[in-house]
Amino acid sequence: MTATPVQQLRDMLAASAIPSSTGIHGRFDVMVPSAAGGIPVRIYRPTPAPDLPVVVWLHSGGFVVGSLDQNDEYLRQLSNAARVVVVSVDYRLAPENRYPAALEDARTVWDWMKAAPDELAADVGTAVLAGESAGGNLTFALSQQLKDHGAPMPDAQISFYGTAETRVSNPECSTSMLSPQDCEWFWDQYVPRRAGRADPYVSPARARDVTSLPPTLVATAEVDPTRDATEDYARRLAAAGVSVDLQRYEGMMHGFATMTGALQPAAALFERTVQFIDRSLYARETGDSRRK
Template identity: 60%
Template structure:
């Protein structure tokens, strides 16, 4: 199936900004384009505030979204997209306001360090430290005793979701109650070279990975390639969304199936006619709006006491639509 007409329109518009593909455009220019394309927030929310999380690597900026003054709300840590090299707190402002309100959760968006200035494992270290800060129930989050917590992200942020879940398990640290990944790449390899658009080509993938990893790091580590892990048991319930037109699609779907076979409750859905990067474009794409609603349902059933939680079945768990 080709791109849907609406998706094709977005891809064509993006091509006017980088006609030579992203990897053929200077990174400073890509960052400028992404910054200028951020959707200004228009959705009122009870609170949107910045904070600095002190870590052993320096302060990590975060933005906290609170839908109401209610205490004890679940908390979701969000990691943005951008190939580990671009993006920041303004990137998903409007989307996260809507998600916070619809799912009735506090969201902590992480401004992790970017490559190549700060290559692997800087982004992962920052996200892990922020997670530990959240679990320590800081005053900035209000009362969170007994609250359930999840991690979520898009693209590079979705890869961090997969990796962080494994690393927290391996380190014996507190685990999320759920994980959500929008087309996070589970392996640093091109599994679908035929599914390329100007928004993400195989060459772009390799370029981003090279900038993130550097030349002295072996990519066989599961903290770079979560799909290379032999043991996928003991991971949090997962919602995994993939795009049909994505050069890394099959490797990510196989990772979701492996989690399922290892006993993790998984919801996986492929969105036909969509390209990598569609998930937060809810103003332009109906499948993005459908994914938003599914994410809300998943977070509500996973995190709210009135839902099923970790001690009961997740609605649609092990539901494969691809």
């Protein structure tokens, strides 16, 4: 990927998006006001009920590629299965918009959601933050930032192989789809100066205090150049008293999680994710699951 122009990478990813086939009660786009001119978000609603919890979703793509269309089919399924309103964030991409642009957009959408906008009509007091790969990194980073700033935090967070630290911990797991060189290239687009990677909102594993973070689901792939660094972070969270559900998916490579129609482990992770949301949100509120 390091030899492919950025726009070509974006076009290739857009062309490979899984076609949407799952019905959904409501799906519409909104522009969230921001200092940078607005952030596009896509909202998924499984039913017209106004009291559903919210999942804020941050897509993958190494901070360089990705869009609202990338996970459309997956998020339709997640909204229906977990009975949540999903807010998918089209954050600004590098290298045109380097750190902290993506994190600022994620924070702006989170704050907008918490302000209970009319477009959402949901239980904004009950919300999960979730993401895949770069979006998983942003999930970790935003939760840390919200904690540090004393802001309303998610009730739970979900990260699919989000790089908790911008370093290659498993060079032996290089593949043609993601090599250590690719990882370094993506990070260079996002944070050009290596010294900047020590920022805890770039590498959440560098945070001094990780206590009091929300219950966390971390899924890693066996074949991933950043696997061990992320698993080490998950274990550090657990040691700090955070409730952590950590699972490595053997035989899987970075990027597998949303391929639920093609890969059985991805389908299993989907069910695990729905159960985690149910356990973290519905059961917490009622003492029992509301999903019957």
